[in-house]
Amino acid sequence: MPTIKSNGINFYYEERGSGEPLLLIMGITAPGAVWNVHVADWKHHFRCIIGDNRGVGQTDKPAGPYSSEQMADDYAGLLDSLGLDSVHVVGCSMGSTIAQQLAIRHPHKVKSLVLMCPWARCDNYAKGLFRHIMNAKAKFRPEEFSLYIQLLIFSKSSWDNEEKHAELEAGRNQDAVNPFPQPLHGLEGQAAACISHNALNDLGKINKPTLVIGGREDIFTPVWMAEEVAGAIPGAELFLYEKLGHAFHFENTDDFNIRVKNWLSSVPA
Template sequence: MPHVQTNGINMYYEERGTGEPLICIMGVTAPGGVWEAHANVWQEHFRCILGDNRGVGMTDKPAGPYTTDMMADDYAGLMDALGIKKARVVGCSLGSVIAQKLALRHPEKVQSLILMCTWARQDRFGLYTWEHMMKCKANFRPEDFMHYVQMLIFTKPWFDNDDCWNNMQQGLRDAAINAAPQPVHAMEAQAAAAMSHNTLNDLKNVKCPALVIGGKDDVFTPRWMSEEVAANIPGADLHLYDNAGHAFHWECMNDFNPRTTDWLLKH
């Protein structure tokens, strides 16, 4: 299984497709394989690199706290190890703020950015939510923690759809029998990175093309966060989906996959 040494850790990654590289950075608690439904489309045009972030999956899980600077440097080292000088980058949630830092700390490595359900900073409500998530991780059974996460990321149309509902129930069953769930300390370390992230005064220095994309009904990273990021990155594009939440990329996949593919091909 492919690992590279980067920034003091062994980092796991997978590849899909060929062509110009696309670095895919997933969110809190989630391994790179969660990109599968999107990478299946992107891989027709790009060499997709799906990394397991520090603290999850088959990547090392050192003691925290982590920072988005640290995690961005993990990906810079991954690119170096793979001989990738410059790449398009897409990041989801925690992955999006890691991507911001990658563009700020290593601008020569980033051709363009897609920032999904992103933020420049957390407010009191956001910090309160992250604190509660950490408590849930420490005290809930894995399937109960998954239940809480589903309530954060999906909106009413998803719950009302029978197929989507059945997929959620399968997700709970899978969580209950996961042989290697993310350790509590690693989730807390990733959460620390999300909570301490603040690029509000730095986003003006992002020089590459950027698409900020999210859901208008996101309760985890509310729309004002996406709007603030887009307003502070020079020339950034912004698209927010109606009737969609934090998991808008699944809720609106029939539009999201072709929309992002077209944007990446242009940038």
């Protein structure tokens, strides 16, 4: 399995597909494999590059705190190792904060941005929520912690759908036997990066095509956060799914995959 040295850590990544390079950055607690349902489609159109963030999966998990700037530099090192000058970037939740910093700190490496359920800064509620996530991780069994995260990110429409409800239960059962569980200090490092991220004053420097996308029923990163990010990046487009939450990309995967693929394909070469 491919691992490279980047920014002082051993960084795990995978590649699938061919075409223009597409870097995928996942959110807090999640390894890169969570992109699989999207990469199953996108690999037919793009060279998908999927990393495990610092603190999770098969990448090193040093003691924190981490920062979104530091994690962006992790990915800059990955791109350097792969000899890639400019890539499309899709970042989900915490991954969107990393993608913002990648575009700010390494603008020549970014061709376009898709920022999913993003935030430019945390208000006091968001900071409290991330602190509670750390507390829950410290006290819950893995399947209990998984349930808490599911309650945060999936909308009522998913909980009311029997098929999706069964999928959520299966996901919790898988988390109970995860061969690469995230240690508490890895989650704490990532949560610190989420809390401290504040790029609002620098988003105006981003001059890359940008799509901001979210769900109107997102209780984790509410709509005002997506609207603030889209309003701060010149020319950014904003799309919000009706009746879907933070996990809109799982709740309506077919539409999301096509929507993002078509948008990326429309970016000028």
